[in-house]
Amino acid sequence: MMILNLVLALAVLQWTAAASYGTSFRKSCLGFNATSFLTNSTLRLHEYVPANTTIPLNGMDSTCSRADQLFSVEACRIALTVPTTNRSSVIVEVFLPRNDAWTGRYLATGNGGIDGCIKYEDIAYGLSHGFATTGSNNGHNGTGGKDFFNNEDIVIDFSWRALHTAANTGKTLTKAFYKMDLGKSYYMGCSGGGRQGIQAADLVPQDYDGILVGCPALNFNYMSAWRASFYAITGAANSSDFVAPETWQGLIHNEVLAQCDALDGVQDGILTDPSLCLGIFRPEALLCTESNTADCLTAVQVDMVRRVFSPLYGVDGKMIYPPLSPGAETLATQRLLSGTPFSYSVDWFRYAVYSDPSWDPAAFTIADAAAAETKNPGNSVTWPSSLSNFRDAGGKMLIFHGGADQQITHLDTERWYNYLSVGMASRPSDLDTWMRFFFVPGMNHCSGGAGAWQIGQSGAAAAGIGYTPKFNVLAALVEWVEGGTAPGELMGTKFANDTVAQGVQYQRVHCRYPTKSVYLGGDAGAVESWGCK
Ligand SMILES: *[C@@H]1O[C@H](CO)[C@@H](O)[C@H](O)[C@H]1NC(C)=O
Ligand SMILES: *[C@@H]1O[C@H](CO)[C@@H](O)[C@H](O)[C@H]1NC(C)=O
Ligand SMILES: *[C@@H]1O[C@H](CO)[C@@H](O)[C@H](O)[C@H]1NC(C)=O
Ligand SMILES: *[C@@H]1O[C@H](CO)[C@@H](O)[C@H](O)[C@H]1NC(C)=O
Ligand SMILES: *[C@@H]1O[C@H](CO)[C@@H](O)[C@H](O)[C@H]1NC(C)=O
Ligand SMILES: *[C@@H]1O[C@H](CO)[C@@H](O)[C@H](O)[C@H]1NC(C)=O
Numbered sequence: 001m002m003i004l005n006l007v008l009a010l011a012v013l014q015w016t017a018a019a020s021y022g023t024s025f026r027k028s029c030l031g032f033n034a035t036s037f038l039t040n041s042t043l044r045l046h047e048y049v050p051a052n053t054t055i056p057l058n059g060m061d062s063t064c065s066r067a068d069q070l071f072s073v074e075a076c077r078i079a080l081t082v083p084t085t086n087r088s089s090v091i092v093e094v095f096l097p098r099n100d101a102w103t104g105r106y107l108a109t110g111n112g113g114i115d116g117c118i119k120y121e122d123i124a125y126g127l128s129h130g131f132a133t134t135g136s137n138n139g140h141n142g143t144g145g146k147d148f149f150n151n152e153d154i155v156i157d158f159s160w161r162a163l164h165t166a167a168n169t170g171k172t173l174t175k176a177f178y179k180m181d182l183g184k185s186y187y188m189g190c191s192g193g194g195r196q197g198i199q200a201a202d203l204v205p206q207d208y209d210g211i212l213v214g215c216p217a218l219n220f221n222y223m224s225a226w227r228a229s230f231y232a233i234t235g236a237a238n239s240s241d242f243v244a245p246e247t248w249q250g251l252i253h254n255e256v257l258a259q260c261d262a263l264d265g266v267q268d269g270i271l272t273d274p275s276l277c278l279g280i281f282r283p284e285a286l287l288c289t290e291s292n293t294a295d296c297l298t299a300v301q302v303d304m305v306r307r308v309f310s311p312l313y314g315v316d317g318k319m320i321y322p323p324l325s326p327g328a329e330t331l332a333t334q335r336l337l338s339g340t341p342f343s344y345s346v347d348w349f350r351y352a353v354y355s356d357p358s359w360d361p362a363a364f365t366i367a368d369a370a371a372a373e374t375k376n377p378g379n380s381v382t383w384p385s386s387l388s389n390f391r392d393a394g395g396k397m398l399i400f401h402g403g404a405d406q407q408i409t410h411l412d413t414e415r416w417y418n419y420l421s422v423g424m425a426s427r428p429s430d431l432d433t434w435m436r437f438f439f440v441p442g443m444n445h446c447s448g449g450a451g452a453w454q455i456g457q458s459g460a461a462a463a464g465i466g467y468t469p470k471f472n473v474l475a476a477l478v479e480w481v482e483g484g485t486a487p488g489e490l491m492g493t494k495f496a497n498d499t500v501a502q503g504v505q506y507q508r509v510h511c512r513y514p515t516k517s518v519y520l521g522g523d524a525g526a527v528e529s530w531g532c533k
């Protein structure tokens with residue numbers, strides 16, 4: 001009886017403590033004067049966010065077209081405009097978890113494309129795991145690049161400085177709010193956000209202890225040229241030999257699978273190693289002939305398909321960007337193969353490279369690639385030959401890239417890994433001590449696909465897989481930085497119809513480059529049927 005009473009009393013005490021914490025957290029949030037710690041900045045918004053609040057994002061630039069975001073844990077939200085020069089500034093959103101939920105960690109989130117869209121889903125994800133988390137507009141609003149026009153400072157912000165400014169801001173406010181020193185700092189971003197992570201490691205190596213890089217837009221100027229080059233290959237959507245999206249998704253994709261799916265030993269719609277397919281794929285198999293006139297391609301179209309799966313060569317004839325991976329054609333119809341110019345590339349060339357809004361994407365030639373590379377607006381190139389400062393500061397980097405990426409080929413990430421290996425005189429086992437690259441077969445750009453693509457790489461990819469290092473790459477990064485144990489392999493999860501409620505369809509190991517995932521035999525849906533070699 002006495003023990004029961006004690007337990008009850010304790011429970012009541014705990015309940016009271018939690019309840020009063022809630023009230024006092026709201027109070028300390030609203031009483032916190034952010035601009036007294038950042039005297040050069042302007043407050044945009046300051047609010048207490050109760051648990052399970054859906055934040056309407058209609059205040060964001062409409063081109064970002066993001067859904068409203070649910071925040072499952074309570075937070076103190078502070079948004080500021082922070083100047084970077086007298087003609088440029090960054091909007092920084094800081095979300096601070098309740099004192100007893102804060103792990104001492106800081107997390108910065110990145111953007112995508114050339115955009116200035118804040119990924120609130122990633123902020124909510126970091127916050128729910130106890131990180132003080134920030135996002136920024138990367139120096140400009142929306143998905144377009146008009147703001148770059150005649151303003152190199154906004155280009156520099158986009159290239160690297162906005163993220164650095166957000167980190168300064170986020171760290172300063174986090175320390176001031178909790179009145180405590182920061183623990184470890186992290187960064188997470190995919191695509192353009194992956195590029196930002198590598199820029200940070202290169203240019204401001206002290207900013208983060210751990211960096212999670214997804215499908216990075218490395219080699220940025222040549223990548224922009226590569227994307228621009230597709231319109232010249234495919235022609236406009238109304239041109240006579242244009243290959244319709246349905247043809248890429250049906251006839252051509254099926255031929256890719258017919259020639260390449262079984263190369264890995266399993267006919268499952270996934271090319272475990274798409275580079276094997278690049279070596280052998282023959283679109284000529286689809287050529288229309290006298291006896292075959294239906295479901296076929298003209299000679300011009302066959303050549304087009306070949307060029308889509310070929311590298312881009314520069315003015316001197318050297319490869320400047322590797323090819324799109326076979327298997328990625330299905331979703332590449334959304335942009336690269338759509339018969340319209342790739343909007344990010346158009347704006348990059350018009351406003352950052354040439355300062356000429358009349359530049360015509362239909363007139364793209366390889367000379368434009370050279371011009372972009374030479375100008376290297378805002379030092380956006382992102383192709384470091386060494387990250388020794390980041391390594392020597394104790395930094396850890398995890399990189400992942402999908403094998404069916406329809407916007408940035410994983411082969412460019414492989415190429416950079418090998419370039420870095422040579423540049424730093426490091427074998428894979430040396431790189432492994434601070435940087436690891438995981439290839440994810442069958443994953444589309446940053447998320448989605450037939451592969452076991454959920455590895456906790458973003459707010460959109462975290463549902464249902466938990467938060468343990470084996471299944472969750474963010475948890476793995478934290479464990480590596482703070483516990484000293486690096487992930488040897490990652491376990492990816494594919495939910496049926498990508499719906500958690502429909503249950504796990506299968507899980508599969510993802511291997512650390514340069515090892516590759518191989519089928520060992522047995523039930524292809526079983527985890528133990530695959531290994532790394
Ligand atoms: C916050 O601090 C700034 C600078 O110290 C001061 O100008 C401002 O009045 C303060 N705001 C509030 C609401 O106290
Ligand atoms: C938020 O919603 C989830 C799911 O409905 C629930 O489990 C959780 O208890 C809620 N949190 C609070 C603090 O109400
Ligand atoms: C304003 O303050 C932030 C945060 O300390 C800093 O990163 C930034 O460089 C400052 N801006 C200017 C123009 O000095
Ligand atoms: C902005 O700063 C630049 C470089 O510091 C300076 O040359 C320019 O005069 C300043 N412009 C204004 C409007 O203050
Ligand atoms: C971005 O949008 C905000 C309004 O949400 C505005 O205050 C700010 O000036 C814009 N930034 C730029 C660079 O246009
Ligand atoms: C194709 O579409 C473009 C605009 O997208 C138009 O300018 C052009 O005239 C069209 N060509 C044909 C042959 O219809």
Ligand SMILES: *[C@@H]1O[C@H](CO)[C@@H](O)[C@H](O)[C@H]1NC(C)=O
Nearest residue numbers: 495496497498499500501502
């Ligand atoms: C799969 O999910 C989509 C989107 O949530 C839904 O529209 C579709 O009906 C689902 N299909 C099956 C077979 O459950």
Ligand SMILES: [Ca+2]
Nearest residue numbers: 261266268270
């Ligand atoms: Ca296969």
